[in-house]
Amino acid sequence: MLEIKDLVVSYGGVPALFGVSINVNDGEVVSVVGSNGAGKSTLLKAISGLMKPEGGEVVLDGKSIHNLKAHEIVKQGIVMVPEGRHLFGQMSIVQNLMMGAYQVTDKKVNADRLEKVYSIFPRIKEREKQLAGTLSGGEQQMVAIARGLMSEPRILMLDEPSLGLAPIMVKEMFRMIKDIKQTGVTILLVEQRLKDALILSDRAYVLQTGKIVMEGKGEEFMNSPEVRQAYLGL
Amino acid sequence: MSEVILQVVGSGVLWGFIFVLSALGLTIIFGVMDICNFAHGDFLMMAMFLAFWLSVWPGLDPMLSLPIVAIAIALLGVATYWLLIRHVLKASGMAQIFVTFGLMIFLRGLAQALWGADYRSITDPLVQGSWNIMPNLSLSKPQVVAALCAIVATILVYLFMTKTRTGLALQAVSEDKDAASLMGIPVQKMYILAWIIGAGCVGIAGGLLSEFYYIYPEVGMVYGFLAFITVALGGFGSIKGVFYAGLIIGMVQALGGFFFGSAYQYLLVYGLYFVCVVVRPQGLMGRR
Numbered sequence A: 001m002l003e004i005k006d007l008v009v010s011y012g013g014v015p016a017l018f019g020v021s022i023n024v025n026d027g028e029v030v031s032v033v034g035s036n037g038a039g040k041s042t043l044l045k046a047i048s049g050l051m052k053p054e055g056g057e058v059v060l061d062g063k064s065i066h067n068l069k070a071h072e073i074v075k076q077g078i079v080m081v082p083e084g085r086h087l088f089g090q091m092s093i094v095q096n097l098m099m100g101a102y103q104v105t106d107k108k109v110n111a112d113r114l115e116k117v118y119s120i121f122p123r124i125k126e127r128e129k130q131l132a133g134t135l136s137g138g139e140q141q142m143v144a145i146a147r148g149l150m151s152e153p154r155i156l157m158l159d160e161p162s163l164g165l166a167p168i169m170v171k172e173m174f175r176m177i178k179d180i181k182q183t184g185v186t187i188l189l190v191e192q193r194l195k196d197a198l199i200l201s202d203r204a205y206v207l208q209t210g211k212i213v214m215e216g217k218g219e220e221f222m223n224s225p226e227v228r229q230a231y232l233g234l
Numbered sequence B: 001m002s003e004v005i006l007q008v009v010g011s012g013v014l015w016g017f018i019f020v021l022s023a024l025g026l027t028i029i030f031g032v033m034d035i036c037n038f039a040h041g042d043f044l045m046m047a048m049f050l051a052f053w054l055s056v057w058p059g060l061d062p063m064l065s066l067p068i069v070a071i072a073i074a075l076l077g078v079a080t081y082w083l084l085i086r087h088v089l090k091a092s093g094m095a096q097i098f099v100t101f102g103l104m105i106f107l108r109g110l111a112q113a114l115w116g117a118d119y120r121s122i123t124d125p126l127v128q129g130s131w132n133i134m135p136n137l138s139l140s141k142p143q144v145v146a147a148l149c150a151i152v153a154t155i156l157v158y159l160f161m162t163k164t165r166t167g168l169a170l171q172a173v174s175e176d177k178d179a180a181s182l183m184g185i186p187v188q189k190m191y192i193l194a195w196i197i198g199a200g201c202v203g204i205a206g207g208l209l210s211e212f213y214y215i216y217p218e219v220g221m222v223y224g225f226l227a228f229i230t231v232a233l234g235g236f237g238s239i240k241g242v243f244y245a246g247l248i249i250g251m252v253q254a255l256g257g258f259f260f261g262s263a264y265q266y267l268l269v270y271g272l273y274f275v276c277v278v279v280r281p282q283g284l285m286g287r288r
Ligand SMILES: Nc1ncnc2c1ncn2[C@@H]1O[C@H](COP(=O)(O)OP(=O)(O)O)[C@@H](O)[C@H]1O
Pocket: A011, A016, A034, A035, A036, A037, A038, A039, A040, A041, A042, A043
């Protein structure tokens, strides 16, 4: 469904991705793992239209989409939940969620979607009137993911959803991502937490200083001595 | 004595609402795109001249030509965004200042060249005279009407910004542009909308002001700076802040004029602003 071909992305002339190719099939959970600075966020920013690639292609269902602006990418059914959550802190939770469905004008459809995301994240429903900036890190991450789901994307891209969360929250977060997977949404997950990400994923790529260095099935990765040694420290 | 003070405060409050409306436009543009429009006061001047010339031909009173003036100045705002601001959005803060400062000088020069430095005023305005509310309190009718219009416009803008989907999207852009675009909000369209609302507000303020105030090329200087001070005192980007700050400034300048003479009325306002910068730099309702 989504194909990234030889993607090159730079910051002011300094490349951060050197020809990255990955693909994501319908209904899959694919993770891209790699250490800090590997280029994971850059990859998602390029797919979501926040950054323009210098080379290569992003193809969705056979159609080139890397020249679209960020808000047009959302229209194509691809949504990114950015690293660090980036909620609208001065707005309430429910207002944040409404912004997630900005392109939906039908009030009824909006109300249905709101109910749907609340059923995945019941904890945030109780606080829907609270300002997003006043929530704990874990709650903020839930709102950020819920906000992303409000557009009912075909592909949900999550940039390090576990970043900065308490260990117990991390567990819960991955359980929720699993729930979302079960609703049939295709997920492209970027993580530093290799183990949790791999358990959840159908396939995975390892990104290292802007290049894909390894690719395989989730469980293959878990059992691969190389990966265990290089990334799990086992 | 206390009745005189009441009179002064009453007229100050009426002025305050005009300040609120003209500063509202500035704070919305600033909030949404972090651009300080130094030509804001000269948008007001252009609105006043337009209202004046429409009263000459086809003879429409400023109160009646208000929608035309509002739309024309909103378009001036869109043109400013499209021809100038759009190209310096990613440039340094200094470049942005030069662009709107240049526009300020250009508009002032244009008005001088076209219409000369004369002071004009509307002859025989539709609304004139004053109401005697109490024996010692009389309020100028055009000022009361202008204040009422300003209140209505301010409330409408506030409701739009806080209750509608598009208004919330403007707020979202002002908080975090990238996150807003990731939600499918078209950021550039929101910028244009901010200029339409921002310039439209100051257009209405100018139209209202022209009913009872002198019209001349430099008129934007005082009102532009008052708008900046209102925005800064209220807290950059805050709508509620502008509301309180505008009323405070309206009263302070009226009281200043009464106690120290009109030459010093703005000095007191600057004094108030200076105290605010020292004591509470983020303004009354500022975030940081
Ligand atoms: N805004 C930026 N300006 C310049 N360089 C950047 C910027 N953001 C990231 N980089 C660089 O790009 C590379 C990849 O960063 P990033 O995609 O954020 O990595 P990751 O998300 O895997 O931690 C790093 O070398 C980083 O220093």
